[in-house]
Amino acid sequence: MRYYKLPFIILFLSVFVSCIKSEPANAEADITACIVDGDILKKDPIIQNKRIQLFVKSDTDLSNQAPEFELTPGASISPESGTSRNFTTSKTYTVISEDGGSVKEYEVAYTISALGSEYNFEHVRLENDKYDVFYEVDGEGKTVMDWASGNVGFSIVGGNASPDEYPTSRLLNGKDGQGAKLTTRSTGTFGVQIGKPIAAGNLFMGEFDLANSITDPLKSLKLGVPIDFIPSALKGFYKYEAGPVYTNIDNEEEDQEDSWDVYAIFFETDEDLKFLDGTNRFTHPNIVSIARIPESERVEADEWTSFFIPFELVDGKQIDPQKLNDGKYSLTLVFTSSISGDLFSGAVGSTLLIDEVELIHADND
Amino acid sequence: MIKKHKNLFLLGLFLIGLNSINAQEETTINGLETTQKKMVYQLRAGVNIGGFSPVPIPEEIREIEGFNPKLNFNIAGNATYWFFNSNAAWGIRAGIRLENKGMSAKSKVKNYGMEIIGDDGNRVAGNWTGRVSTEVANSYLSFPITAVYKLSKPWEISAGFIVSYLMDKDFSGYVSDGYLREGGPTGEKAIFEGESKASYDFSDNLSRFSYGIQVGGSLQVYSHLRVFADLSYGFNDIFKSDFETITFKMHPIYLNFGFAYVFK
Structure with a gap:
């Protein structure tokens, strides 16, 4: 009668050889x-x-x-x-x-070198052999700043897209020389799975924190770079065409027209605030002044169209020249092809072209 | 599921047909052991309990957090040819078995090859560290051929080979609470936490045929009824040879047990 144990002994042996190994290096x-x-x-x-x-x-x-x-x-x-x-x-x-x-x-x-105040989008490199990164140089050609974008995030969901199929890419024929092309893209099945059905084209001063972009996308926008001048206005040129079908974060169609956006925010950094993010960029008490394009000008344009937006000082704010010298002030300049792209709402195909952008400040106006 | 039930139904009809052939073959041998025939047929119904696992478990798998072998029903018929006409005899048995093999497993992995694929061919490949949840629901048509040995009047043991053909397939799941390094350990890092998860589906990468061994035994409990248990182990990887995302081979290890009705 002892034979009834046979299958169980064999089963036990197979489990035995299957035990968990020590952790790999x-x-x-x-x-x-x-x-x-x-x-x-x-x-x-x-x-x-x-x-x-x-x-x-x-x-x-x-x-x-x-x-x-x-x-x-x-x-x-x-x-x-x-x-x-x-x-x-x-x-x-x-x-x-x-x-x-x-x-x-x-x-x-x-x-x-400190960041300059004119941005012509002439300097682009191909990152990871996949997508374009715009950068700014000083008088000696040394890189002063990389423009941030969500391209690195799109590189994960975007499969084998070519650089000009990314949300943010070079525009060969800008207003003068090259420009920047921001396009709202579909992120495909994988993007829908993780609740991010579109990727708006964006270009901003700061960092895109890819690691946290899936879990907490608004916090993954780290906005701001140190600046040593006080901006008074933002100007530049754009073209814009809204995509045909507007969708929300659940990938459902909504009867709404897409719109682009540009804004610049000048703020003070301290021990607690190193950068603004998607949750506090318009509301944080450290903000000194904001320039944001008014709704009336966020329209479609098929010719190069200029914009000029003065910075508006937040009530009661003053600028401390000593802090300015110490590099305590930061600025972010943000362009997007879909105004609610940070909430994954917008129209696939919305295309914003930008070129010849300048921050007006005391030394150059 | 409807398709599986239909398959079970057709197999049932086939086995009933076998039995009617058997009924016409009634013979008596040497006037002894009149109930003992050279050809004996069985109809079996049982469940499969087990899983698909790498053997041994590779170092990438750090912890098995949950495992549910599922209740996988199967139905089978077999024919045994007995070489000698006695109670301690050798026989050879060929069978056909329609079986489901499923499981659901949750594990924690480190640096585990993963590819998340969407319907539109959109894919993200890389190395995953974190939780992996896997669901398998496959059905197979299996053909075991075993040598049978009678230990005593009620006891029988058997061992042999089994070939299986995959009919319905599902090998899928999701990853969560971890991070993906795109393309490899030095690639860009994307963290998935909380509600964030991404699914994968390797069903189309499953191999059509598998082969392995089966050992087991059975015990007569009533004159026509036996209980049986057979352990089977698949030698070849359940994935196609060109599937490189999962870097180790996975093998089906299943215990099949249930009741056998013996026609005699």
Whole structure:
């Protein structure tokens, strides 16, 4: 009668060989934090997947800097964290994962020049071989700022889209030279699954935090870069065509016309507020002044059309020249092809073209 | 599901047909063991309990958080040819079995190959760290061929090979509470938390044929009724060989048990 146990013994043995193994070594090779000495930073380091940007004060000695890095547990970096290097040009670091299987190169750049006030969208590079990134340069051709966009997010849902099928891409024939083309795109089945059925074309000063963009999209917009002038007005040229079918976040059609948007927000940073995000960009008490295109001008235009928007000072706000010198003020300038694109509502196909944008300020008006 | 029930119904008709053939074959051998025939037919009904699993479990799988083997019904018929006319005899048995193999599993994984695919071919491939929920509901037409040995009057054991053909398929699920590194461990990182989840569907990547071994035994409880249990293990990966997203092979491991009606 003992034979009745046979199948159960075999079953037990098969479970035995199936037990959980010990945890594998980490396969990731990330720089998770970048620490620089003193208070030379004007802004927290921007850490992207393969690039770190450090905005430092103008009197910083770039020829001898020793940034320190925190890595994915178990990973190693070369040159070592804390090595002194000459950062008058950007430097490369190589991170190797704990399991040795992954190698990632980071470009680390110190930026000393302040952001200019004219934006012609002539400088574009292809990022990750997939999509366009606009950037600004100083008089010596060094990168001063990358324009942020949601392109990196679209690169995950967008399959094999070519660069000009991304929400934000270069416009070869702008008003003068190149311009920027922002197009509201469908994010396909995957985008619908994660509750983000469209991706509006956007271009802004700040960072797009991809990691958090799925869970908390409004917070993933980190708006603002340090600025050393006081803007009084925003001007530029646009063309706009609204897409035919307006849909909301549930991908349901709504009887509504899409619209574009542009706004600039000048605000003070402090210990608690390093940047504005999608939840507080018009309401945070640190905001000093706002320039936003009025509804009457957010219209379609098939010819290059100019806009001129004065900054309006928030009641009771004053600008402290000392803080301005210390880099305590930040500015964000935001363009989008769908005004409610941050809430995933808009019309696929809405297209905003922009070029020759300028911030008017005391030194240039 | 309707299709599966229809298949079960057709198999039932087939087995009833077998039985009627059997009825016409009634023979007596040497005047002894008059109930013992060279060909004996069985009709079986049972359930499959088990799962699809890599063997051994790879290091990418950190924790099994939940597992439900589901109640997978099956119906089968077989014919046994007994070489000798005694109670301790060898036989060879061929059968046909219509069976469902399903499970639902929740696990935590680290750096696990994943590809999220939409209907429009839109896809996101990369390495996932976090929770994976998997649902499998496959149905197979299986053909076991086993050697049978009578241990004693009520006891029988058997072992042999089994070939299965996949008829209905579903291997799908979703990922949540974790992050995807697009394209590989050094790719862009996208976090899924709270309500955010993304589904995947590997049904079309399942292999049509599988083969493996089956061992088991049965016990006579009444003159025409036996209880049986058979353990089967699939040797080949349940996925097609060109499917590279899941980097390890998965095997069906199922215990099939139930009642057998013996025509004699």
